[in-house]
Amino acid sequence: MSYQRGSLQRHEELKSRILAHPELVGIDKKDIVAMETEYPLTKKKHAIARPDIVIFYNGEKGVCKKFVEIKSGSCRRAVDDLHMQLRKITKYLKYKHMEGEVVGVYPVEGALELLVL
Numbered sequence: 222m223s224y225q226r227g228s229l230q231r232h233e234e235l236k237s238r239i240l241a242h243p244e245l246v247g248i249d250k251k252d253i254v255a256m257e258t259e260y261p262l263t264k265k266k267h268a269i270a271r272p273d274i275v276i277f278y279n280g281e282k283g284v285c286k287k288f289v290e291i292k293s294g295s296c297r298r299a300v301d302d303l304h305m306q307l308r309k310i311t312k313y314l315k316y317k318h319m320e321g322e323v324v325g326v327y328p329v330e331g332a333l334e335l336l337v338l
Contacts, residue, residue, distance in 0.1 A: 231293040235328065236273055239289060243276060245333055246289055246324055252278045260288075262313050270310050272323075286321035288314075295329050300336070303327060307338045 236258065239245055243253060253276060260275040261268045274289040288310050292303045303325045310323050325336035 228293040231328070232273075232291060235291050235293065235326065235333070239274060239291070239326065246276070246287065246326065246335065248276055248278050248287060252280070254278055254284055262310065264313065264316070269313050270306065272310060282320075286319075288321055288323045290323070290325045292325065292327040295327050295334070300327060303336060307336065311338050 240256060240258070243250060243256070255277040257275045257277075258273060259271050262270045262272070272288040273291045276287045276289065277284055278287065279285075290303060290306050290310065292299045307323050307325045314321050314323070323338045325338075326333055327336070328334070
């Protein structure tokens, strides 16, 4: 795929890196049941949020969900936008009485920084 902007390419690279190595967000590969990308969270037939990756894995309480949102930049505005998106997903989960962990990921100097709510 040819991208016009470098940030979209970095975003896809980060997404494929996390899909290949889920231990980056704290999940063992052997515990994974399923993984989905661009999973729509809908309310009254409208998409409220669309987390980049949703991982279903075997946890202590049975099958658990982890919602992963990825930002390709690490500037203050990008991190604030990521935090806002994570709050939106958390609010949706409370509204639907769903259990799940919400994690944000953004790059910092070659490493990945996790933002957990």
